[in-house]
Amino acid sequence: MPAYRFHDTRAPSHDWLHDALVEAYGMDRETWSVGIVEGVMARLHKVLPPSVRLTPVVLWLCPLTAFTTPGHYVYVSRRLLERPLSDDAVALMLAHEAAHHELGHVELFQGWLRHLPRGIPGTILAAAYRLAERRVYGPERELAADARGLELCLAAGYEGRLCLRFFDILSADAEDRGDLAGAFGPDEEIDPLIADKLYAKASVWLWERLRGYPSLRRRHELLRARLSKHP
16 A cells, blocks of 8 residues: 655645656556657647647556646556557547647646645545546537547648547447447437437437546547548
8 A cells, every 4th residue: 555645735736636646556667658658749749839748647547548637747547558559549549638738628627626635645636537527528528629639640640540540449448348338329329210319319418418428439430520521
């Protein structure tokens, strides 16, 4: 059991949050994993505005996840990088998180973080932050970050078709965990016989807002349609 310490209350909220996450999970420093995310992030920085400069950090997290916080860090789980991901797929993952900064979504957390008491274990902080992220961002902001993330990847020279394979990795993981709704959406979204009915659309709309994210299937399809219109 790690020894938790109380963090400096004078530090900016994003600094003590970073310290707590690194303390709780540990930072991966292996050359291959760090090299992947740093190389992709450096390439994305060439097409991002100067105000968005993020430092990727690989944490020993169990879930296959990536997330960002106020400040200049974007976090990626080591287990996610162990999956067969091309640089293009990693680029979409990081570009999505960078888009949350560029679109001003991350600023919504500033007030929430200021009211958190210091000294909370990083494991609890991470869980609370991920839960708050679903509520604060919501499906519309997630889809906006998807769209902008794909634009950034294409502008940086990544291949869109390979970028979208990131969703195959996430969907396979969701299926392995038994989260079929997260992968494919609620029954109303899956069944083509009822997908056009008003109550089915309303049910999907409500499901997305309660969950905080659209299904991986819907996100993938929307980006695929967007990519098909790209010259």
